[in-house]
Amino acid sequence: MSAISLWELIAKCEAGKLEISSVGSALPDWLERLNARVLALQAEHVLALYGMPLLHHDPFDRALLAQAQVENLTLVTQDEQMHRYSTVKWTW
Numbered sequence: 001m002s003a004i005s006l007w008e009l010i011a012k013c014e015a016g017k018l019e020i021s022s023v024g025s026a027l028p029d030w031l032e033r034l035n036a037r038v039l040a041l042q043a044e045h046v047l048a049l050y051g052m053p054l055l056h057h058d059p060f061d062r063a064l065l066a067q068a069q070v071e072n073l074t075l076v077t078q079d080e081q082m083h084r085y086s087t088v089k090w091t092w
Contacts, residue, residue, distance in 0.1 A: 001036045002067055008060040045070050056081040 006027060012018035020026050031038065041063065048066035056062055061079060065088050068075040074089040075082065083090055 001031065001034070002039050002064055003041050004060055004063045004067060006038065011060075039067065039071065039073075041067065042070075053085070055084045 009018065009020070009027065013020055030036075045063065045067040048070050049062060052062065052066060056065070056079075058081075061077075061082055064075060064077075065082060065085050067073070068088045068090075069085075072089075074091055076092065077083075077090055078092045082088070
């Protein structure tokens with residue numbers, strides 16, 4: 001799981017768009033139960049945004065796209081806008 005996804009979950013909670021009880025403790029518990037490894041956001045991921053076509057305007061999603069591209073990962077998403085980037089493998 002990307003650290004970007006965790007950041008987006010917290011941002012949505014803070015904006016009142018999502019409610020997760022005890023966010024501070026719930027997310028680490030979820031990660032542990034999933035046995036998930038967190039992929040940190042690195043400078044090379046951010047630099048991959050430079051020149052990326054602006055087909056999607058959500059900065060979190062664009063960062064996920066760049067990270068998946070750099071790391072050659074498959075992105076799990078149902079977002080049709082993200083499917084428009086041919087340089088990233090995706091599944092739903």
